[in-house]
Amino acid sequence: MATFRKRNGKWQARIQVSGGPSQARTFYKLSDARKWAQQIEEAYQQGLMETRPDPITLYEAFQRYLKDINPRKKRPHLERYRIRAWMQHSLSRRVLEHIRTYHLAAWRDDKIKQGFQANTIRLHLAVLSHLYTVAQSEWGYEHLQNPVLHLTRPKLPKVREARISDADIDLLIHHTQSVYLPSLIKLALYTGMRRSELIKLKWSEINWDKQWIHLKDTKNGEDRFVPLTNHINGVLKNMYQEGEQLFPISEHAVTVAFRRAIKKSNLNNLSFHTLRHEAITRFFEMGLTIPEVACISGHKSWSMLKRYTHMNTKNLVARIEESQPDDKIYLTHNSSGFVTPQS
Numbered sequence: 001m002a003t004f005r006k007r008n009g010k011w012q013a014r015i016q017v018s019g020g021p022s023q024a025r026t027f028y029k030l031s032d033a034r035k036w037a038q039q040i041e042e043a044y045q046q047g048l049m050e051t052r053p054d055p056i057t058l059y060e061a062f063q064r065y066l067k068d069i070n071p072r073k074k075r076p077h078l079e080r081y082r083i084r085a086w087m088q089h090s091l092s093r094r095v096l097e098h099i100r101t102y103h104l105a106a107w108r109d110d111k112i113k114q115g116f117q118a119n120t121i122r123l124h125l126a127v128l129s130h131l132y133t134v135a136q137s138e139w140g141y142e143h144l145q146n147p148v149l150h151l152t153r154p155k156l157p158k159v160r161e162a163r164i165s166d167a168d169i170d171l172l173i174h175h176t177q178s179v180y181l182p183s184l185i186k187l188a189l190y191t192g193m194r195r196s197e198l199i200k201l202k203w204s205e206i207n208w209d210k211q212w213i214h215l216k217d218t219k220n221g222e223d224r225f226v227p228l229t230n231h232i233n234g235v236l237k238n239m240y241q242e243g244e245q246l247f248p249i250s251e252h253a254v255t256v257a258f259r260r261a262i263k264k265s266n267l268n269n270l271s272f273h274t275l276r277h278e279a280i281t282r283f284f285e286m287g288l289t290i291p292e293v294a295c296i297s298g299h300k301s302w303s304m305l306k307r308y309t310h311m312n313t314k315n316l317v318a319r320i321e322e323s324q325p326d327d328k329i330y331l332t333h334n335s336s337g338f339v340t341p342q343s
Helices: 030-045 058-068 076-088 101-113 118-138 166-174 181-191 195-200 230-237 251-265 272-285 290-297 302-308 313-323
Strands: 002-007 010-015 023-027 212-215 224-227 330-333 339-342
Touching: 002 030, 010 030, 023 030, 058 076, 058 118, 076 118, 101 118, 166 181, 166 251, 181 195, 181 230, 181 251, 181 272, 195 251, 224 290, 251 272, 272 290, 290 302
Parallel strands: none
Antiparallel strands: 002 010, 010 023, 212 224, 330 339
């Protein structure tokens, strides 16, 4: 709707369109101002002019994201940590379209200096990038440029070949003050389950008769069944059942307790995920096939699964020698000087 006001002997026409910025223009005559306003309004009505929403800061955008987008995520609580970190940063006061790639490059370099891991930085950038995608596709900011797309992200380290031994497991259990961590460590090692899957696990999802644990709505969006072995049975039957959840604590609490146990045990290069890595490797060393291990771990392809496996070469040699025949082969030289096998 147009408004008109006289100022310094001239007439100013101003149009405020719902869902778009206001437009204003000054004329010498009121009739010219009315004519211009009528033309602009008709152009909007016919869709000949684009409407743009009002500028929004990064802080305001993340407020809307938290309300409308985050609750729909599979693990919204983890994303909320990263969102709040962005909202507390000085960049949050900037308008979205004024944030450039060089601003994020400075943020990235600062995080690296503070000792943040490459994957942590990449995850923070991922949620920021998704915010821009949502703003472009759903909030009317079609002309918004995503500054994350052209940013060089820190490279992930090579796959760790660290193994965790039974002695290391004993040390961690001995040096923790958490009442839940010993059982969590053992179950992770025997089942290959993720930290999030263990925390979500309910007693009702354990089928003692059919000897399986039913994991629902896992990371890849599918259910799976983990065999209920004697080792797992032993751990579960020694646990005190307080309620429906096996472990009434948060994932963050598990991480904190595990890090404290690592520090007290003087161990390095380990995380709770290392237990899953070790479990999968041990499954292969037990002789399980790729489909069998994938059925337990939930991986959909060998390319995804193989990065977790660092098998003990001594065990491999033993298995190869067991499968080979005992016949001895002797090598002798013939008249031509070539080596020929003789039984």
